[in-house]
Amino acid sequence: MARAVPTRVKARNTAIAWIIAILIFFPILWTVLTSFKTEATAIADPPVFVNFQWTLENYVTVQERSNYFRHFLNSVVISVGSTLIGLAIAIPAAWAMAFVPGRQTKNVLMWMLSTKMLPPVGVLVPLYLIFRDWGLLDTRVGLIFVLTMINLPIIVWMLYTYFREIPGDILEAARMDGATLRSEVTYVLLPMAVPGIASTLLLNIILAWNEAFWTLNLTAANAAPLTAFIASYSSPEGLFYAKLSAASTMAIAPILIMGWFSQKQLVRGLTFGAVK
């Protein structure tokens, strides 16, 4: 039955929703605005909102001082690469756990999730030393490896949840119809799980794109993605708010645009199975 909500309540709820949305979005908006200010206006007190001299100078400086495109490319390679490798490992793993669960499946899942509960800094030193000895420091391969491992539990969990929604009967029907394990996965399971796989892919690209702890600690110049590019403008000896903002804007723009266009897919994927 539909509930009758008085207009007054609706107006109040709408107002609250807007306030929360603006609060969340404000830092991003402020960063974008600051990127168009001069360094002097950026630290003006009281702060100016929109009526200042708009300038593209920060973007020019940032582009002159550092190679945005190289960092951008590193970000793309690292986030997409780690997500694709993660999916390639996680799809069979999630298949096995969802359709042929054993006695320990639940424990394995919990154990995988528990690795996410460990503070990353706890393994920084050993991992750093391993990377140093194996010559993986400041390489894309090293970062892809580390981000794959870090996001793998999330990928497996998400896929496991989606796969569980697929009726086992359908896979059994495929088996009766003569499908090998490979054709069962290729022709039946994967097409049915496309929404789930797509949202897992998108979410993990976003997570990997924004990952800052490992990317900052394990790179210097060659493999540094956009997170390191932003960090290079937060210098302790100078006030570079405007340039920092310009760098940040350029770093978040691609993923923001991707997120915007795929939001329908993301929401659908994240609520998959909530309503049958």
Next chain:
Amino acid sequence: MGRITLDKVQKSFGDVEVIPPLDLEIEDGEFVVFVGPSGCGKSTLLRLIAGLEDVTGGDITIDGTPATDLPPAKRRLAMVFQSYALYPHMSVRKNIAFPMKMAGIPQDEQARRIDNAARVLNLTDYLDRRPGQLSGGQRQRVAIGRAIVREPAAFLFDEPLSNLDAALRVGMRLEISELHKRLATTMIYVTHDQVEAMTMADKIVVLRAGHIEQVGSPLELYRTPRNLFVAGFIGSPRMNFIDGEDASSRGAHTIGVRPEHLAVSDSDGVWRGTVGVAEHLGSDTFFHVHFDGRDEPITVRATGEVALKHGDTVWLTPDEDRIHRFDQQGLRI
């Protein structure tokens, strides 16, 4: 050809034995129905034959070939599931084509068989639709179509009509029976509905707790049930069981009388009771007659419309030739 032999087939899940060692012969072209209450192991038995579950012991032979260790795809069996189990992302045409695609059958042969199956099953107009756009009955037909085109050694049906409404169920029952007559292929059909079993089967296998209670044609089971369980399970409304003096005077521990083998009279007869609930079906009337000193009423089936109502006194007379006698262990005497 589709001759299936089960030799001491046994299945356990962990420590729980679902199917104790069991032997069964299914002849080529036979329509065999596995029937029994839920949890009796009938679906598990079907899945063992299909290869979707591994046997714990024993052997399965299909057409003389050992099939115990063959994967489902290699057993040349087609299965129709209760949930239809259609591929939701494929059109009806692609659903039906899938097993042929897996078997590597040439395109033109695939098209020919699809057209054939679609014509037989009245699906020609729906070939380009997705399963989600079809009704329950149509989906079940697609599932059958997908099974037919493989030209399997035998069809396995796992409660295929349970998700359909009553009217559709009767229609599909006839369609499946007709299909069997036309194809003359072995069919194994699992159901908990004894009416489906009686109307469709050449041979009924009655199961309880993984044990085969009796195997026989529908009328054999109806006329000579081997024990109390089969007697009570086959036939609708179910058989009345009477203990005590009425039984011992006939040399039995329990006697069974089917509701249709009792004559009703308002003046005289063997047993005198009071009418409880009367169910009027038009063609038949079912009375539940209560007796002093008996907890359960006796069900009587009278043909046509009978003007008896709640509280009326009636006399019942069993047809002595059709009384079933059982001993203390519940076995037929």
